[in-house]
Amino acid sequence: MKIAFYGSSLVSAYWNGAATYYRGLLRALAAKGYDITFYEPDVYDRQKNRDIDPPEWCKVVVYDGTIDALKAVTAEAAAADVVVKASGVGFEDDFLLEDLLRHASADALKIFWDVDAPATLAEVRAAPDHPLRAALQQLDMVLTYGGGDPVVDAYRFIGARDCIPIYNALDPDTHHPVPADRRFGADLGFLGNRLPDREARVEHFFLEPAGRLPDQTFLLGGSGWQDKPMSGNVKYTGHVSTRDHNAFNVTPKAVLNISRASMAENGFSPATRVFEAAGAGGCLITDYWEGIELFLKPDEEVLVARDGQDVADILADLSDERADMIGQRALQRVLSEHTYAHRAQTVDTLFRHHAAKLEAAE
Structure with missing residues (x-):
């Protein structure tokens, strides 16, 4: 399966706490055979403060912080089996979600992946006309990296078809015992x-x-x-x-x-x-x-x-x-x-369940 993932940054953790989460989870999914492209905007000096090179297990596409560049990368979502829009991308988030839903194929699994659910939900509660409310009707599910029943219930209340936490975890290849310094x-x-x-x-x-x-x-x-x-x-x-x-x-x-x-x-x-x-x-x-x-x-x-x-x-x-x-x-x-291999198994099951439902409906 091809995954088009639109997030803040994979190659830079500079003012980007989600980087470790993205790296661990997507690397574990790649090990299961997924073909992943990560799209990230060139904003907040993150590209000047990269802490990893683009990895071999994921293609990284960096686009300029312009509407034209954003439109060019959202068009590529049409070729993906799974389209993911993360929260907090950092450039025209609302337009990005709208354009991705416009380009994604009818059969694609469409996901909003919230890496800061408390902040997102507070924002949506404060704005009855928030674009995410309408977008939830077109999304297959919301995944979050934290939050138990309060977050799940809150997302379902504002219109999510389903909300499933995919918690942070450990990538043993990057975080492991070392000598004291x-x-x-x-x-x-x-x-x-x-x-x-x-x-x-x-x-x-x-x-x-x-x-x-x-x-x-x-x-x-x-x-x-x-x-x-x-x-x-x-x-x-x-x-x-x-x-x-x-x-x-x-x-x-x-x-x-x-x-x-x-x-x-x-x-x-x-x-x-x-x-x-x-x-x-x-x-x-x-x-x-x-x-x-x-x-x-x-x-x-x-x-x-x-x-x-x-x-x-x-x-x-x-x-x-x-x-x-x-x-x-x-x-x-x-x-x-609690490794990302464990989390990826959960995500893989969700993705394959969706694919099986599509096949059964044909």
């Missing part, structure tokens, strides 16, 4: 860009515990934090390239996951970093969100904090030996249940 030495590390929907939670779960534990060292990575007030025991390292994520996750005694507020409220939304840290064998402390036990077992494979005081208490009592044990258990769990 002294650049990232700390008691607790946190990696994440400064975003409005996350900043208050970073203050609460990371910066406040740092202030309570002056004898421990804290490492902050990600873009945008350079002017943020923080205690002297916090080392800010700036943007961390994806090639260094494994070392960042495995070197500190523990690493912290902080969900964006909207993700935490919806639950069932494990961030990419959850699986990256587990895949490296790092000891993960995460803020609480409903459904975490479906992915990692609290107190044995992950440590869960409901507030900043919990983070401080966990860290104060965490021995190196226990941190290592939790990291190793998390690694074994994600390898056995």
Whole structure:
């Protein structure tokens, strides 16, 4: 089957948190025999900040940020068996979806793949005439990379025929144990860009515990934090390239996951970093969100904090030996249940079920 996938970027993770998800899932689908073309716009300096070359398992088409260029690539959807429009492409998203539905063949499986369902649903709720509402009538399904029943129910309520979560996962070829790197030495590390929907939670779960534990060292990575007030025991390292994520996750005694507020409220939304840290064998402390036990077992494979005081208490009592044990258990769990090969099997079943229905109807 041919897949035409229209997303933000496959070759650049620069201000593009979905890159890891796209890479892991599409690579696993390619291994199942799918012929995939990924279309991405040249916007937000992503092409100037590529962190991988176009892969052999997927053709990458980069188009200029113009309407004419967009029209040229949407026309190519006509030759695909599966047409995917992801959320947050970053250039004329509404027009892109409309034009893809116009060009896609009648028999093609047409999918809206939402990589930030809480944000999308909030936008749609605020606009009764939002273009996605009408488009849902022409789409076969909505796939999301997070969200349990609240997201599924919300999508069905606004008109989706079906909504199925395809959760983040681990790509063991890219995220795996590596030797420690002294650049990232700390008691607790946190990696994440400064975003409005996350900043208050970073203050609460990371910066406040740092202030309570002056004898421990804290490492902050990600873009945008350079002017943020923080205690002297916090080392800010700036943007961390994806090639260094494994070392960042495995070197500190523990690493912290902080969900964006909207993700935490919806639950069932494990961030990419959850699986990256587990895949490296790092000891993960995460803020609480409903459904975490479906992915990692609290107190044995992950440590869960409901507030900043919990983070401080966990860290104060965490021995190196226990941190290592939790990291190793998390690694074994994600390898056995939560790789992109597992997710691709679910997606493959969905695609083939649709193809079988078409054959039966002929």
